[in-house]
Amino acid sequence: MDTFDWVATAVKILIVLVPLLSVAPVMAWVERRGSALMQNRKGPNRIGPLGLLQSIPDAIKFMGKEDPIPGHVEKFYYVLAPLASLIVPFLTFAVIPFASSMTIDGRVINFQIADLNVGFLFILAVGSLGVYGIIMAGWSSNNKYALLGSLRSSSQMISYELSMGLSVIGIVMAFSTVHLGEIARAQGEVLMTLGPLTIPKWGIFIQPLGFLIFLTTAFAETNRLPFDLPEGESELVAGYHLEYGSMKFALFMMAEYMNMAVASGFIASLYFGGWQMLPGMHSVLDVLGLSGLTFDIVRVAFEALSFLLKLCFFMWFFVWVRWTLPRFRYDQLMDFGWKVLLPLSLANIFITGVMIYYRWY
Amino acid sequence: MLVKHKKSIWYEFYVIDIAKGLFITMRNMLFAPNVTIEYPEVRRNYSDRFRGMHYIKSVNGVENCTACMLCPTVCPAECIHIEAGERPDKEKYPVKFEVDLLRCCFCGMCEEACPKDAIKLSNIYEMSVSQRTVYDKSYLAEQRGNK
Ligand code: SF4
Ligand code: SF4
Numbered sequence: 001m002d003t004f005d006w007v008a009t010a011v012k013i014l015i016v017l018v019p020l021l022s023v024a025p026v027m028a029w030v031e032r033r034g035s036a037l038m039q040n041r042k043g044p045n046r047i048g049p050l051g052l053l054q055s056i057p058d059a060i061k062f063m064g065k066e067d068p069i070p071g072h073v074e075k076f077y078y079v080l081a082p083l084a085s086l087i088v089p090f091l092t093f094a095v096i097p098f099a100s101s102m103t104i105d106g107r108v109i110n111f112q113i114a115d116l117n118v119g120f121l122f123i124l125a126v127g128s129l130g131v132y133g134i135i136m137a138g139w140s141s142n143n144k145y146a147l148l149g150s151l152r153s154s155s156q157m158i159s160y161e162l163s164m165g166l167s168v169i170g171i172v173m174a175f176s177t178v179h180l181g182e183i184a185r186a187q188g189e190v191l192m193t194l195g196p197l198t199i200p201k202w203g204i205f206i207q208p209l210g211f212l213i214f215l216t217t218a219f220a221e222t223n224r225l226p227f228d229l230p231e232g233e234s235e236l237v238a239g240y241h242l243e244y245g246s247m248k249f250a251l252f253m254m255a256e257y258m259n260m261a262v263a264s265g266f267i268a269s270l271y272f273g274g275w276q277m278l279p280g281m282h283s284v285l286d287v288l289g290l291s292g293l294t295f296d297i298v299r300v301a302f303e304a305l306s307f308l309l310k311l312c313f314f315m316w317f318f319v320w321v322r323w324t325l326p327r328f329r330y331d332q333l334m335d336f337g338w339k340v341l342l343p344l345s346l347a348n349i350f351i352t353g354v355m356i357y358y359r360w361y
Numbered sequence: 362m363l364v365k366h367k368k369s370i371w372y373e374f375y376v377i378d379i380a381k382g383l384f385i386t387m388r389n390m391l392f393a394p395n396v397t398i399e400y401p402e403v404r405r406n407y408s409d410r411f412r413g414m415h416y417i418k419s420v421n422g423v424e425n426c427t428a429c430m431l432c433p434t435v436c437p438a439e440c441i442h443i444e445a446g447e448r449p450d451k452e453k454y455p456v457k458f459e460v461d462l463l464r465c466c467f468c469g470m471c472e473e474a475c476p477k478d479a480i481k482l483s484n485i486y487e488m489s490v491s492q493r494t495v496y497d498k499s500y501l502a503e504q505r506g507n508k
Contacts, residue, residue: 037389038387042399
């Protein structure tokens with residue numbers, strides 16, 4: 001690696017890190033405001049226009065609070081747990097491509113921090129480390145409710161990870177690669193043309209069942225409603241972060257939102273064309289009539305914007321579903337994971353195999 | 362007993378119902394009116410029968426109360442304390458009239474029992490104070506409503 005690579009990598013890290021860190025405050029506002037509107041309330045609207053600055057006093061409040069460590073906890077793991085759950089989304093987002101490549105001085109830059117050849121297997125592998133943060137939090141808290149919450153969480157994540165991994169296999173079979181950049185590129189191809197309408201080869205069109213399974217398991221993996229069993233207030237007080245307060249609790253919250261961001265980015269790049277431009281953007285780009293380096297920069301900006309919009313849609317979808325669906329009971333959750341999603345994802349693999357055998361795509 | 366209903370395959374396949382639910386929340390979010398009352402700026406209109414802060418009605422600057430002791434008798438919380446006295450014109454009147462609002466349950470019995478239309482419960486509901494106070498006669502004599 002020479003200077004050029006270092007600078008490019010640093011810029012890419014900056015492009016990813018800054019939005020990722022601001023996900024939590026923005027989403028906290030979206031969540032509160034969105035839920036309020038859905039329930040015919042107004043939500044926070046006092047600080048800043050539309051209450052947009054609400055997160056700043058919230059952050060100040062979190063930082064200003066006393067941060068006690070209860071006497072009965074295992075200190076080392078207790079402090080480590082929020083960090084462990086926060087690191088995972090940072091690591092996983094590194095392999096998600098947010099734009100295609102561009103060439104500067106004859107050198108190709110891939111807009112993806114780490115261009116790993118194991119691709120999204122890395123996300124699945126590292127993403128499952130997220131459960132360690134939760135288990136550590138529950139176990140070290142030395143509190144029965146926290147422990148129950150973390151046990152629930154671990155069993156839930158392990159059961160749903162299985163279906164998640166299996167549902168993605170359909171995508172691997174269809175595109176014959178695990179490399180996320182390749183998958184995003186392949187989704188630019190044309191699947192079919194219906195008159196004036198061109199349907200791209202997005203994952204959702206060739207893997208609708210796989211998409212549904214993946215979406216459901218993504219909710220379970222991020223511990224969001226309707227699968228927020230680890231946190232059930234009514235039966236577990238607050239679940240695994242019961243003994244945490246102040247900034248440590250805020251870290252758990254940030255980790256949850258960033259996990260949502262990673263899941264949304266993952267869904268977008270596997271099933272919604274990743275950085276492939278949204279319909280209409282191509283014609284805008286043609287109208288601008290740029291060339292050379294400016295064209296490349298504008299194109300990359302458009303692609304990043306498309307990716308961002310897709311990601312935002314799924315972030316919003318997480319919120320939307322949370323305020324629509326009731327929670328599962330725990331046995332229903334397990335039934336659903338093992339008896340419905342697992343067979344369905346196996347069936348999906350079989351169907352994909354058949355379709356590939358007959359060369360339907 | 363667990364009753365099992367037969368459900369169609371589409372019912373079991375929740376995706377359609379979830380989509381319907383999502384549609385309903387979105388419709389509520391975009392089109393339904395807000396029911397929030399933004400309190401300090403907008404206040405809710407309570408009915409005239411609302412039972413809030415007490416006051417003693419007076420006519421021409423003289424309170425109606427004749428210290429008949431009906432209200433302290435009927436009060437379930439026993440929070441009205443009256444000491445009766447005599448005016449120069451031989452009229453009976455309360456020398457002391459205290460209501461301990463912290464014990465009051467705002468049942469309105471005093472208002473109902475009063476034969477002279479003296480004790481009234483107004484529409485005022487913002488009664489939080491920073492220390493425990495017993496409201497005395499001079500305070501209660503302020504006309505806070507028009508009942
Ligand atoms: S409202 Fe009821 S409790 Fe309060 S002073 Fe009157 S009678 Fe007593
Ligand atoms: S019932 Fe009416 S007149 Fe009698 S003491 Fe109470 S306030 Fe005075």
